[in-house]
Amino acid sequence: MSAPVVLKARGLVRDYPGRGGILRAAPPFRALKGVDLTLARGQTLSVVGESGCGKSTLARILTLIDPFTDGTLEIDGESVDIARARPDAVLRRKVRIVFQNPYGSLNPRQRVGAALEDELALNTDLPAAARRERVGDMLERVGLTRDHAGRYPHMFSGGQRQRIAIARALMVHPAILILDEPVSALDLSVQAQVLNLLAALQREMGLAYVFISHDLSVVRRISDEVMVMRAGEVVERGPAEALFTAPEHPFTRQLLAATPSTDVDAIRSRLAARQAARADANTVTHDREMPE
Numbered sequence: 583m584s585a586p587v588v589l590k591a592r593g594l595v596r597d598y599p600g601r602g603g604i605l606r607a608a609p610p611f612r613a614l615k616g617v618d619l620t621l622a623r624g625q626t627l628s629v630v631g632e633s634g635c636g637k638s639t640l641a642r643i644l645t646l647i648d649p650f651t652d653g654t655l656e657i658d659g660e661s662v663d664i665a666r667a668r669p670d671a672v673l674r675r676k677v678r679i680v681f682q683n684p685y686g687s688l689n690p691r692q693r694v695g696a697a698l699e700d701e702l703a704l705n706t707d708l709p710a711a712a713r714r715e716r717v718g719d720m721l722e723r724v725g726l727t728r729d730h731a732g733r734y735p736h737m738f739s740g741g742q743r744q745r746i747a748i749a750r751a752l753m754v755h756p757a758i759l760i761l762d763e764p765v766s767a768l769d770l771s772v773q774a775q776v777l778n779l780l781a782a783l784q785r786e787m788g789l790a791y792v793f794i795s796h797d798l799s800v801v802r803r804i805s806d807e808v809m810v811m812r813a814g815e816v817v818e819r820g821p822a823e824a825l826f827t828a829p830e831h832p833f834t835r836q837l838l839a840a841t842p843s844t845d846v847d848a849i850r851s852r853l854a855a856r857q858a859a860r861a862d863a864n865t866v867t868h869d870r871e872m873p874e
C-alpha cells in the first residue's frame with residue numbers, strides 16, 4: 583500500500599503585480615505558470631532550478647504564507663486557498679518552513695527557548711510548564727541540549743542555528759516541512775550533518791519534505807522524487823535516481839553538467855577527507871554534531 587498523499591497542487595499560478603508607472607500599469611509578472619506536485623507521507627520531493635525560476639515563490643504558497651493566483655492546493659486531503667478563506671489552526675499547523683538563513687528568521691534579542699515556546703503559545707493551548715518541557719525535548723532531538731534554551735541566536739554556530747530553525751519548525755508537529763535551501767549557507771561538512779539530521783527526523787516522525795535547492799549533489803542524496811523548474815514551469819520530473827542517470831530534458835542535462843560532482847561516492851570521500859583532516863588537527867569545532 584502506498585503512503586497517503588499529504589500535499590497536492592494542481593496548476594498553481596502565481597502573478598506578482600507589475601509596478602505601475604504614472605501613465606500606465608505594468609502587466610503582472612507570472613512567477614509560476616501552472617505547477618503540479620504530489621507528495622506522500624515520509625517522502626522527499628526536491629525542487630531544483632536556477633535562480634529566479636520560482637522555487638521560493640512555490641515554497642511560500644505551499645506554506646500558506648502567500649496566496650496563489652490560480653490552481654488548487656490540498657494539504658492532507660483538505661482544499662486550501664488563503665486568498666478566499668483563512669485556514670483553521672489545525673490545517674495551518676500541518677506545514678512549516680525552514681529558510682536558508684536562520685539568522686534572519688530568529689530574533690537576535692530573544693532567547694532560543696522563548697522563540698521555540700512561542701510556536702506553542704501561538705498555536706496550541708499547552709500550559710507553560712508543558713511548553714518548556716517540549717522545547718527541551720525538541721532541542722535534544724535536533725542534537726542540541728536543554729540548556730541551550732537560555733542562549734541567544736548569536737551564541738550558536740551556523741549549523742547549530744539551522745538546527746534551531748528546524749526545531750522551531752517541528753514544535754507543532756507538522757506533517758510537511760518545506761526546506762528552502764536549508765543547507766546552502768553552510769560549510770560542506772556541516773551540510774552533511776544537517777542533512778543526516780533531516781533524514782533521521784524524517785524517519786522518526788514520518789515527515790514529508792519539499793526540499794528546495796540549486797545544488798544537485800545534495801538533491802541526489804536525499805530525494806525520492808525530483809522536479810526541475812525553469813522560468814516558472816516544471817520541465818522534468820521523476821524518481822531521483824532515474825532523473826540523475828538518464829535526464830531527458832536538455833535543461834536538466836545542462837544543470838547536471840554545471841554541478842561540480844553529482845557522484846555520491848566522490849562527495850562522501852571528499853567529506854571523509856575533510857573530517858580526517860579536522861581530527862588530525864585535533865580542532866574542536868563549534869558544532870556539536872549528532873552521533874551517527
Ligand SMILES: Nc1ncnc2c1ncn2[C@@H]1O[C@H](COP(=O)(O)OP(=O)(O)OP(=O)(O)O)[C@@H](O)[C@H]1O
Pocket residue numbers: 598599611613631632633634635636637638639640796
Ligand atoms: N514579491 C515579489 N514581487 C515581484 N516579483 C517577485 C517577488 N518575489 C519574487 N519575484 C520574482 O519572481 C521570480 C521568482 O522568484 P523566486 O524568489 O521564487 O525565485 P527562486 O527560484 O527562489 O530563486 P533563488 O534561487 O534565487 O532563490 C523572480 O523573477 C523574482 O524576481
Ligand SMILES: [Mg+2]
Pocket residue numbers: 637638639
Ligand atoms: Mg529562492
